[in-house]
Amino acid sequence: MKKIFLILLCLGIFSCKGDQPEEVNNNETTTDSLNTEDLIPEALKTNKAVVLNLEEANKLVELPLNCLDTEYPNKLGQTLENKEAMGEPHELHPAFYGCFDWHSSVHAHWSLVSLIKRFPDVEKKEAIRESLKNSLTAENIQAEIEYFKREHSDSYERTYGWAWLLKLAEELKTWEDPLGQELSKNLQPLSDLIVQKYMEFLPKLNYPIRVGEHTNTAFGLAFAYDYAKTTEHTELLELVKKRAQEFYLRDDNCPVSWEPSGYDFLSPCLAEIDIMRRVLPKNAFSLWMDDFMPQLKNEDFQMEVGEVSDRTDGKLVHLDGLNFSRAWAFYGLANQYPESFGHLKSLANEHVSYSFPNLVGDTYEGGHWLGSFALYALQESGNKPKD
Structure with a gap:
């Protein structure tokens, strides 16, 4: 009852x-x-x-800063339409080719933005700014968009990488710095594409994915919700609310002991x-x-x-x-x-x-x-x- x-x-x-x-x-x-x-x-x-x-932030910065340009080893996770679809990571993903895989590169960018916002005097602030500026160019982001538009790449990074991309976009959107606003503008077309993909995919997902890795639906919904709330994207926000309740409202006794x-x-x-x-x-x-x-x-x-x-x-x-x-x-x-x-x-x-x-x-x-x-x-x- x-x-x-x-x-x-x-x-x-x-x-x-x-x-x-x-x-x-x-x-x-x-x-x-x-x-x-x-x-x-x-x-x-x-x-x-x-x-x-601040001292430890200086150390923690090294992790994303060092891996953004580390191209190999690399896990591309792509579906090849033909041999012409092959390429080196930096050719396929000029913005997000380092850090072993696409989504890790995305949230490495998020880490740098998050750290420099909270610690403006971090020792490598200039290196961070230069790295972000070189990576998140309008040209590079357009190339990322073209990859998502490939015939067999519609579900690429669904929804884990999508979620982190929106988290990066949210972090840039709220960075009150001229560079942050420039990079936010550069990233916006890709953010819009990811929102569109959420809007198309969520109504078709009949059952949530309840795993402890990348495809977990609840994780993807949470970051999408945060982005929608911060950017006042009403349509995405309402869809996330609706689908979350439809997926989980009737759930009982989650087997956390498993x-x-x-x-x-x-x-x-x-x-x-x-x-x-x-x-x-x-x-x-x-x-x-x-x-x-x-x-x-x-x-x-x-x-x-x-x-x-x-x-x-x-x-x-x-x-x-x-x-x-x-x-x-x-x-x-x-x-x-x-x-x-x-x-x-x-x-x-x-x-x-x-x-x-x-x-x-x-x-x-x-x-x-x-x-x-x-x-x-x-x-x-x-x-x-x-x-």
């Missing part, structure tokens, strides 16, 4: 317009020192928050919560959580971190990413509804503390992408960066 009531509530039979999700400031970042190897056991015991400072799978970098259960907290009004979300994952309201709730056995293995190191993505889901939930979920911050801190010391000096298998996940988790924590 409660589930039927909830469905009716969200369909508008019961008015919930006056009870909208609480706004959360997600534009702050955080973290503890990267030189914390000896302190991590204590951090785990005390659930101390990791807070980013997680993680061996290659997960997303939690299927928490990714679903992360989008539903965005699209449901407060009372409706609380009712939904009572059915979906009520144990999260228990102040004694625990979840063991994802343990990585070999960080030179590109798939096994995904579990470091899982720890960061779990953390951003916990932080987002705790910040939006502290009265019910504030206790989850300590669990988020624990997950970040486990994987954060491995970012700098790690192998390329993790180094080319994990920094972005860490930064986003720290941004979602709501803690202010240290000078």
Whole structure:
């Protein structure tokens, strides 16, 4: 009966317009020192928050800055129409050819923009600006658009790479700097194309994809929602809300005990919560959580971190990413509804503390992408960066 009531509530039979999700400031970042190897056991015991400072931001910048122009090794993930469709990564993707694959290059760009916005005095600020300016030219972005228009590339990077492209576009759109506005304008045609692809694809998707890797539907919806909200793209925003509710509103008892799978970098259960907290009004979300994952309201709730056995293995190191993505889901939930979920911050801190010391000096298998996940988790924590 409660589930039927909830469905009716969200369909508008019961008015919930006056009870909208609480706004959360997600534009702050955080973290503890990267030189914390000896302190991590204590951090785990005390659930101390990791807070980013300028010194460590200078180190973290190196990850995306060094990989943007690293063309090989490279995983193109393309479907070839013919032999003429082949080419070197920089020829196929002049803007996003480094960092092993297209989506990692996109969120490496996001990392640089995010860091320079929050730490304007970062040591390599000029190198960052030059790298972004050389990469995100109008000409390069047009070439990226042409790739998406290839006969067999319509689903390229759906929806993980799409989501990160919109996150980059959102970050540039809100960068109050002449360069940020120039790059935002350059990127806009590709952003518009990705929005169009969401608008065409989501109505055709009959069932959500509930995995812990790239194609997870909930993750793709969450970043699309953020972009639509920031840019006031009403049509995309309403479609994301509609599809999220149609996909997930009837879900009960998410089997979180089955997680993680061996290659997960997303939690299927928490990714679903992360989008539903965005699209449901407060009372409706609380009712939904009572059915979906009520144990999260228990102040004694625990979840063991994802343990990585070999960080030179590109798939096994995904579990470091899982720890960061779990953390951003916990932080987002705790910040939006502290009265019910504030206790989850300590669990988020624990997950970040486990994987954060491995970012700098790690192998390329993790180094080319994990920094972005860490930064986003720290941004979602709501803690202010240290000078």
